[in-house]
Amino acid sequence: MLDIKLIRENPEKVQELLNRRSEEDYALQPILELDSKQRELETSRSQLSARSNEIGKSIGQKIRSGSDPKGAEIGALKAEGNEIKSKLSELEPQEKELKAQIDNLLLQLPNLPDESTPIGKDERENVELRRWGDEYLPQNGKILPHWDIGEKLGIFEFGRAVKVAQSRFVSLVGAGAALERALINFMLDRQIAAGYLEVMPPILINSNSLTGTGQLPKFAEESFKCQDDDLWLIPTAEVPVTNFYREEILDASLLPIYHCAYTPCFRREAGSYGKDTRGLIRLHQFNKVELVKIVHPDTSEAEHQSLVQNAEEILQALKLPYRIIELCTGDLGFGAAKCYDIEVWLPSSETYREISSCSNCKDFQARRADIRFKEAGKKGTQYVHTLNGSGLAVGRTMAAILENYQQPDGTVKIPEALQPYLKREIL
């Protein structure tokens, strides 16, 4: 959520930054108008309350000092009190309504892109920052897509998963399941060693949590909802883990907080019909190891860089070629101010595909979720900065291994670093 004070005091700047995202009309004017009405009401309302408090106090004093509670003097005060009460009963609902409207509008606004985020319309204007692992690019000509090799090896089951669920679900079988498990453990161990505290959060979460990280109210159709409860399947562990600290005031000495979490993730993938219909790339359910950081605002830039590194290290350990993309303003996610994607090489389609997305949300989620910190000796509180990134998407990592480690005879080598986890060298 954007700071209403910032919008109030600097509407042109806010407008300009929002416009960098897209040509959508972010109409700040209605917010400003509602805001000034609300403040007007608040001023008159609080003046009335002040008088009402005075009356209450003075009635109390008079009664205690012997005035007749049924007498004329107290009667007059009561009458005035009643008059104020009736005025307040008109003002209060109006003010409440205004606040709700303002809140509604604010919740719809995306984060401001960071000044350093490259300006661009869509993913075509993302900026490639660097590549890693060219020396590991597979050399042999014909590489089967991972779904074909997986099917040959008998490690996936698509048809039966569709039968028991729906399209865009998969079951891993035998070595496939073991490989998935091995990858999860491998990733977690690495991130724990890098200083992240592991969490296994709830996978069903309430609406407040989704609002806190920005998936609601705008993107309700992207998550699965349980009809009879205010509970949703998590689209990413970012949501429960960041919301761990919702409505808390943390002691500054606790920062930075680093968490990693393995969870399944559930996405409706509405609007992606016909895209990536085969394989492990785009599923309604997939596994992910997520990294979440809650940090002091002064350090969030550096924390962002190291977050990306932590995700990269997994690919480096697995010797999978990748590149780092800096998203342009037009491709930036709703809550992000700045975002780096890591894209892994998929030789069967000769493309780099997103395997991690590392965002700095700055204070945007912190405002929505009300996550603050207090520095000893300093008056008041400040909002933390929140960051998150995949470390990594497990299914896509498996796809990358199946393709990049494919051998001419149709077998797949297991990356060395993973062998101790899977306890075999070849699939």
Add this chain to the structure above:
RNA sequence: GGAGAGAUGGCAGAGUGGUUGAAUGCGACGGUCUCGAAAACCGUUUCACCCGCAAGGGUGACGGGGGUUCGAAUCCCCCUCUCUCCGCCA
């Protein structure tokens, strides 16, 4: 699912209609003392919003929402959550 109990400041824990933003204790912070520390003593110690250049002033908040009243932490209603017992269950 059935029956009961409860939700107060960082924590513990008073408060059942009138200067109660809230006693008391602990903790934390500052000071005195000390070579230093402990102890003791003194003091401080919530957050948000609004008005104001400022000094300052005001409002709101005792799980959440409504109601009664001139006045609610205190009374009434609804909701949420927690705990205990029974049932069920991985």
